[in-house]
Each structure stands twice: as C-alpha cells, then as structure tokens.
Amino acid sequence: xxxxxxxxxxxxxxxxxxxxxxxxxxxxxxxxxxxxxxxxxxxxxxxxxxxxxxxxxxxxxxxxxxxxxxxxxxxxxxxxxxxxxxxxxxxxxxxxxxxxxxxxxxxxxxxxxxxxxxxxxxxxxxxxxxxxxxxxxxxxxxxxxxxxxxxxxxxxxxxxxxxxxxxxxxxxxxxxxxxxxxxxxxxxxxxxxxxxxxxxxxxxxxxxxxxxxxxxxxxxxxxxxxxxxxxxxxxxxxxxxxxxxxxxxxxxxxxxxxxxxxxxxxxxxxxxxxxxxxxxxxxxxxxxxxxxxxxxxxxxxxxxxxxxxxxxxxxxxxxxxxxxxxxxxxxxxxxxxxxxxxxxxxxxxxxxxxxxxxxxxxxxxxxxxxxxxxxxxxxxxxxxxxxxxxxxxxxxxxxxxxxxxxxxxxxxxxxxxxxxxxxxxxxxxxxxxxxxxxxxxxxxxxxxxxxxxxxxxxxxxxxxxxxxxxxxxxxxxxxx
Ligand code: ADP
Ligand code: GLC
Numbered sequence: 001x002x003x004x005x006x007x008x009x010x011x012x013x014x015x016x017x018x019x020x021x022x023x024x025x026x027x028x029x030x031x032x033x034x035x036x037x038x039x040x041x042x043x044x045x046x047x048x049x050x051x052x053x054x055x056x057x058x059x060x061x062x063x064x065x066x067x068x069x070x071x072x073x074x075x076x077x078x079x080x081x082x083x084x085x086x087x088x089x090x091x092x093x094x095x096x097x098x099x100x101x102x103x104x105x106x107x108x109x110x111x112x113x114x115x116x117x118x119x120x121x122x123x124x125x126x127x128x129x130x131x132x133x134x135x136x137x138x139x140x141x142x143x144x145x146x147x148x149x150x151x152x153x154x155x156x157x158x159x160x161x162x163x164x165x166x167x168x169x170x171x172x173x174x175x176x177x178x179x180x181x182x183x184x185x186x187x188x189x190x191x192x193x194x195x196x197x198x199x200x201x202x203x204x205x206x207x208x209x210x211x212x213x214x215x216x217x218x219x220x221x222x223x224x225x226x227x228x229x230x231x232x233x234x235x236x237x238x239x240x241x242x243x244x245x246x247x248x249x250x251x252x253x254x255x256x257x258x259x260x261x262x263x264x265x266x267x268x269x270x271x272x273x274x275x276x277x278x279x280x281x282x283x284x285x286x287x288x289x290x291x292x293x294x295x296x297x298x299x300x301x302x303x304x305x306x307x308x309x310x311x312x313x314x315x316x317x318x319x320x321x322x323x324x325x326x327x328x329x330x331x332x333x334x335x336x337x338x339x340x341x342x343x344x345x346x347x348x349x350x351x352x353x354x355x356x357x358x359x360x361x362x363x364x365x366x367x368x369x370x371x372x373x374x375x376x377x378x379x380x381x382x383x384x385x386x387x388x389x390x391x392x393x394x395x396x397x398x399x400x401x402x403x404x405x406x407x408x409x410x411x412x413x414x415x416x417x418x419x420x421x422x423x424x425x426x427x428x429x430x431x432x433x434x435x436x437x438x439x440x441x442x443x444x445x446x447x448x449x450x451x452x453x454x455x456x457x458x459x460x461x462x463x464x465x466x467x468x469x470x471x472x473x474x475x476x477x478x479x480x
Pocket of ligand 1: 016017018019021298299300328329330355356357358361380381382383384
C-alpha cells in the first residue's frame with residue numbers, strides 16, 4: 001500500500017513528545033513490511049540539518065486564501081523518504097508550536113504541500129494517515145478540493161488522535177485561509193455560528209477512520225469526562241474509533257544496546273544498571289548510596305501529567321523515606337517552581353534538570369529504580385513502556401494507555417509489572433509510592449518485578465500489524 005503520513009513531529013528531527021517517537025517508528029515498520037510509506041514534515045528552523053542529507057527536489061507556492069507561501073521541498077532518506085517543507089515565513093519561529101495568529105496557516109500549508117508533493121511525484125496514496133489537529137482538515141480536502149484528481153480517487157484517510165485536548169480551535173474569521181469556502185456547509189454549523197472552527201472536530205467528522213493510541217483512551221474519549229467536548233461526535237462514529245497502543249522502537253530504547261548510557265545491561269545481568277545509577281547520580285551532583293532507591297521523572301511539565309499531586313506528598317515522602325528523585329522536564333512555570341523548590345529543600349536527595357535532553361532521558365530510564373507518571377489522563381504514554389524495558393518499575397495513575405500497559409504488582413502471586421493507583425489524589429499517589437518502596441526492600445520481590453517488566457513486549461512488530469489491518473479495512477470499504 002501507498003501510505004502518506006502528515007504530522008508535525010518526527011524524531012530525531014523535531015520532537016516535543018511521544019508523537020515524534022511514533023513517527024520515527026511506524027513508517028519505518030511499514031517500509032520493512034513492504035509498503036511504500038512516506039512522511040511530510042515542516043522544516044522548522046530548529047531541525048538540525050546536519051543530522052542527514054537534505055536534497056532539494058521541488059519548489060512550489062502554496063496559496064491559503066489571500067496568503068501566498070513559497071515552499072521548497074527537501075527529501076531526506078529513502079527508506080522511508082521524509083519530505084520537509086521549507087518555508088521560513090511559517091517555520092522560522094525557534095520552536096515547533098506557537099500561539100501566533102497564523103498558527104492555523106502553518107499547518108494548513110503543510111497539508112496542502114503534502115497533496116502537492118503527491119501530485120508532483122505522481123504518488124497515489126491508498127491511505128493518508130493524518131496525525132492530530134495539524135493534519136485534520138486533510139480528510140475534508142481530499143473529499144472536496146482534489147476529489148477529481150485520479151491520484152486521490154482511491155485515497156482513504158485515517159485520523160490518529162494522540163491527544164484530544166489539543167484541538168486546533170480558531171476564530172471563524174480564518175475560514176478563507178482553508179480554501180474550503182465553496183464547501184463551508186461542511187464545517188460544523190452551530191460552532192461556526194458561535195464563531196469557531198475546530199480542526200480536530202472536522203477530522204473526526206470526515207476522516208474515513210479514526211484511531212487513538214490505546215484501547216482504554218479510545219473508550220475514555222467517548223465519555224464526557226475526557227471527551228473534551230467532542231465525545232458526542234466520537235460516540236456517533238464509535239464503530240470506526242479504534243485504540244491501537246503505541247509500540248516501542250527497541251532499536252532506540254533497549255538497555256542491551258543503548259548508546260546514550262555508559263553501561264549496557266540485560267535482564268540476565270543487571271550489574272550495568274547499578275553502575276548506571278551511580279553514574280546518573282554523580283553526574284547530577286547527588287551522592288550515591290547503595291540501597292537507596294531513586295525515583296525518575298521525564299516529562300513535559302504540563303497539567304495533563306498530574307504533577308500537582310506531588311505537592312505536598314513528595315515533600316512528606318522524601319523526608320520520611322529518604323529516597324532520591326531525579327526530574328527532567330520543562331513547561332509550566334508553576335510546575336518548574338515546585339521541582340526547583342523540592343531541589344532546594346532536599347539538596348542531597350533531589351535533582352531537577354530543567355530542559356529537554358534526550359541522552360539524559362535515556363540515562364534516567366536506565367539509572368532510576370522507579371519511574372513516576374501520575375497523569376490525569378494519558379492517551380498512551382511511552383515512558384512507562386521504556387521503563388518496563390529498562391527494569392525501572394513504573395508507578396502510574398490507572399488511566400488511558402497507562403492502564404493498558406502497567407499491571408499492578410501482587411506480592412502473593414508474583415504477578416504484575418508496576419504500581420497503579422485508581423483515584424487521582426494525594427492518597428492514591430502516596431499508597432502507590434509506599435507500596436513500591438515496600439517491594440523494593442525485599443530484593444527477591446523486586447527482582448521478580450523487574451524481570452516481569454523486562455519480559456513484556458511492546459514492539460512495533462505487533463502494533464504495526466494492527467495499523468496494517470485498519471488500513472486494509474479502510475481501503476476495501478467505501479468512503480465515509
Ligand atoms: P507526551 O507525548 O504526552 O509528551 P509520551 O510519554 O508519549 O508523552 O512521550 C514523551 C516522549 O518525550 C518520550 O520519548 C520522552 O522521553 C520524551 N521527553 C519528554 N520530556 C523530555 C525532556 N525534557 N527531555 C528529553 N526527552 C523528553
Ligand atoms: C501524545 C500523548 C501521549 C502519547 C503520544 C504519542 O503526546 O500525550 O500519551 O503517547 O501522544 O502517541
């Protein structure tokens with residue numbers, strides 16, 4: 001099959017979160033499975049163009065209403081090829097996302113450029129796989145503006161929602177920029193009357209298939225609590241809403257081969273893990289004391305991730321139990337301030353590294369004993385999957401993909417891979433951390449827990465097949 005991916009992130013070129021990891025792995029899996037998968041990405045000014053060979057292959061102009069953008073397309077690699085849209089007027093902002101008044105045009109241009117690349121290369125996609133709101137108008141565009149182009153006659157669209165809370169909601173005045181004025185009746189009319197256009201909603205209405213990144217989140221977003229106001233529309237299409245868990249790229253994330261950690265190790269021989277722990281602590285200026293557990297956090301510091309719960313629970317637990325805490329992340333000032341304060345209060349126990357640092361993320365996965373993810377909601381979550389692989393026991397809130405991937409430890413049966421609390425409150429978090437600390441004190445139990453986690457398999461070989469199934473179902477069915 002010919003599959004065109006349109007997305008705003010892809011590792012290692014442009015990454016703020018897990019979307020980038022998925023884009024780095026799923027097209028590559030499809031390529032190995034014999035499909036012609038291709039990716040279209042913005043060439044942000046933050047992309048390190050020394051990482052690969054960028055070959056200029058075409059120029060064109062993208063028109064969005066009255067706005068004209070000169071675009072140059074660069075191709076990187078062949079297996080699968082990535083087409084970068086170079087347009088400094090749109091992507092020269094020093095970061096991936098903005099809240100500037102042309103934000104909608106930055107990703108509309110990407111969407112139209114993707115179709116123009118197909119036309120120029122005479123590439124007829126069977127599937128356009130759209131990711132998040134940034135690519136959510138494509139299903140509509142394919143069914144209207146390019147409907148007569150034979151290259152798109154067979155094209156079906158799949159919208160994958162990586163996070164329902166980012167919807168791309170804009171004032172109705174941006175309408176002309178979508179080039180969809182002639183079919184404006186296809187926009188949600190009540191919302192338009194209320195003065196808004198919601199890109200993700202349009203994708204949910206017009207994509208041939210809709211998916212999200214875990215089975216539990218697929219159910220949760222069809223309910224009011226986590227439905228972000230779109231649950232009714234998702235319920236209306238529930239027959240096509242599927243949840244496919246993200247896979248892990250074990251070439252990138254395996255303690256046996258990880259290039260970012262000083263000591264590799266395996267389930268059979270964990271000696272390297274203890275040395276990685278020592279290295280992690282000393283490189284961050286914390287004392288290493290054998291037997292003292294280290295908790296790790298690597299995250300965007302946004303409210304979704306639930307770190308508010310740590311205040312004041314973490315303070316109490318650090319004082320009572322004397323463990324150590326290593327945090328890597330950046331985001332909302334209030335959350336950064338909370339971690340900075342913990343670091344000041346416990347200078348020998350806590351290190352907060354503010355920023356985005358891939359090699360440190362790997363070192364924390366390897367060097368920590370436990371990994372904390374108290375997310376309020378979590379569409380999939382990748383760090384708990386990485387943690388399992390690194391023998392770092394996850395402590396999570398039982399929601400979304402965390403509920404689907406972390407099995408509660410049962411000391412009587414010896415089953416389970418981590419600790420999951422049900423109620424998102426301080427008592428829940430305290431219970432889970434203290435249960436983990438209790439298990440840690442019993443080396444036999446702890447080793448069993450680690451072994452259980454390391455034996456889990458979340459590779460793309462299994463998850464990629466599920467996408468192939470969805471693609472072929474869509475390709476063989478009529479258009480929605
Ligand atoms: P989300 O996509 O919501 O941020 P995920 O758990 O799916 O959550 O993916 C997060 C990804 O981003 C992981 O690969 C994680 O290691 C990485 N990451 C998050 N914050 C940082 C950071 N500060 N430095 C390095 N990597 C980070
Ligand atoms: C989003 C979600 C995260 C998911 C990632 C990749 O950023 O917040 O849970 O793992 O997308 O699908």
